[in-house]
Amino acid sequence: MLHDDPTKEFYGRYKDEFREFLRDPMKRLFAEIASSLPAEFCEYLETEKKLFSRIPKNDWGKGGAWDYYWGAFYAKNEKRVSSEQLYLTVDRLGIRFGYSQGEYTNNKGVWLRELLASGSPVVKQIEESLSSVPGLRYSAPESSETGTLLTESSGYASFSDWVENIDTALLTASVSMSAEEVLSLSSTELKERVASVFAALFPLMLRDTVAISALFVSVDDEEELQANPVLSLDEIHSLTGYNRKWIGKAVAAVTLKKQAVLYGPPGTGKTYLAKMIASHLIGGEFGFREIVQFHPSYSYEDFIEGLRPVASSDGVLEYRMIDGRFKEFCDRARNVDGRCVLIVDEINRANLSRVFGELMYLLEYRNEKIPLAGGSLFSIPSNVYIIGTMNTADRSIALVDHALRRRFAFIHMKPDYSVLGHYHLLKKTGFDTSGLVSVLEKVNKAIEDRNYFVGVSFFLHEDIRERIENVWQLEIEPYLEEYFFDKPDIAESFSWEAVGKEITGRE
Incomplete structure (x- = not known):
């Protein structure tokens, strides 16, 4: 292990392994975190260039190597080692991630110390925001015998204790996870965990009380979240003229099976009724509906996940695992209180077995998680519903894969004069x-x-x-x-x- 032999020679022997199992996964994780952060955060943070450390030490020919690896988002137009940063460090024991003032920040920390000691109302806003972050500890040393892992003796457990001792405290706030905890998570779950901590700590990156206050105003002082309008079955009947009994049966089928296909000849109103049913399902709740249209070239990579070429800021082409439309939809639905409905228009125009991939299993076993082709664990949230539409003039239902027919409720729509x-x-x-x-x-x-x-x-x-x-x-x-x-x-x-x-x- 590098911890036992922290030398450039040891690193050199296993350079390819370090790249495959450490550097490249870290780069993918940071790219996914950056894509999930609010746009205003990324306007302030450097999220592309010079984010990561080196393992070989710059120790004037002594041949040493660090036994940990870290990366950080930092203020744009500054250097990573001398800027406030949202960082993640990994070593043999686990990971630590959070906020740090930076190793060579000189006098930049004075402003934050003065703010936290001032008793300003914005400090109370920061405290309330950080109180929701589990496991957060303040003023913990960056290195110790426990490596990345935090213990009860690591710094302060509460924001108020940190502020009370701010004159001598370290300007850090971080969370740690053991290697076992990290390995138990899917890549999506890990991304969400780190991103949520980074988002909560982002106000500490700003050096302007007005900017911090505006950040909280934009989140906390918006109008109270409104539930979706209720759309009853009688209202659907009145608006469309479709048979009230048929509408009730269609809604019951979607609700029971959680995935259904409205199929019939052209001009029967399949997409229109799918939208109406979706609006009924999310009515009175805080969920959402979206629509995606399949076509012959639609792929697994479009719908679930796949490697995509991405050009970095220095022009280097890299391949990153990017979430597809359904995976993004499910990630959003996990954070919503209420049903969420994805309408797949013209579902039969794509090669469904290829597009759905492992999803075919999850559609039948909704309570399970399975590894995707990219290696991450995935499950369909219980509040996700799927409504497909199928034009039988394009492809008869008899030609639909039997495995797919078994997983969906099929609801026939005929011309209703x-x-x-x-x-x-x-x-x-x-x-x-x-x-x-x-x-x-x-x-x-x-x-x-x-x-x-x-x-x-x-x-x-x-x-x-x-x-x-x-x-x-x-x-x-x-x-x-x-x-x-x-x-x-x-x-x-x-x-x-x-x-x-x-x-x-x-x-």
Whole structure:
């Protein structure tokens, strides 16, 4: 071990191992932490250049090496060793991370000592913020017999004791974790733990009471968080005209299974209803809904995680493990009190087995964690719901992977002609839908296959009277010509010239 043989020679023999298991993981961790911090923090902090220490000592040829490794975010336009910093140190025993005034800060610490001793209201704000950080100790020496690990004799356990002795205390505040604790966490959990401590300690980096006060104002003095508006099933029925009983069954299926697919032919309102159901589920709570659209080139790396090329500030191209859309969604949902719904529009257009990867297992075993391809442990939070939409004209449900069908509740949506009348009555358009409904019924009878029926959402426009001819000729006719490519006479029988008068009721 390097601790037992702290020499450049020992380091040189295992240089590749140090790079693979220490330096590179540290660089990835810091990059992930930086991406999770608020933008205003990163405007002040240097988060890209010269963040990390060297293991070989600069000891004028004596050949020594440090038995620990550390990195830090520090004030921009300053040097890491002489600036306030948010740091993380790792050694054989574990890690320590937090705030330090820096090893060669000269008189920069005077301002912070004077602030903490002043009794200013902003000091109370800092104390309240730091009180929520478990395991935080103040004025702990940077090195000791216990290495990175903090003990009950390490500095002060409370902010008030630190301030009371601020004239002689060290300007440090840190948390430690043993090697066993670190290894028990996934990379995401470790990132969140370190990032939360860095965020709480960030006010100590600022040298301006106005800036510190503004930071707390932006967080604490905002309007009280409001719950999402409640959207009842009756309201969904009134707004859309869809059958109240069907809406209830669809919501019950999503709630019970936690993942469902609304499937049906084009124009049946699948995406619109998915948004309505999502709004109902998060109503009265503090969750959120998001939508993502799949397409043929959508990949596991887009949805879960993958290596992405990232150019550093000095132009060097590096590959970093970047979270995909679903993993980011789940990370946000873990910190929310309430249900969170991800709508996957046109879910069947991607190669689902490839996109979902290990997620296929987690969709069935919601209470478990599994390692992802990148090595981190991952689980789906219990408050996450998934609603997919599937256009059966693109791909029949019969072609969907059986393993996927078993994990999702599939809810069929057929053309509901009553929605047409409901919409135009609600919007007071004056458009008589009887002729249009009659023609659509004939069209769908000729099609026969319910997966290819023509839905009604093509005609849900307040100015449909003026634009219906264009809608029919530019959207419906091409669709029918493609479907009846081997029966052109049937397609011709539903051309605008053939059915326009019946639809509009005009000669």
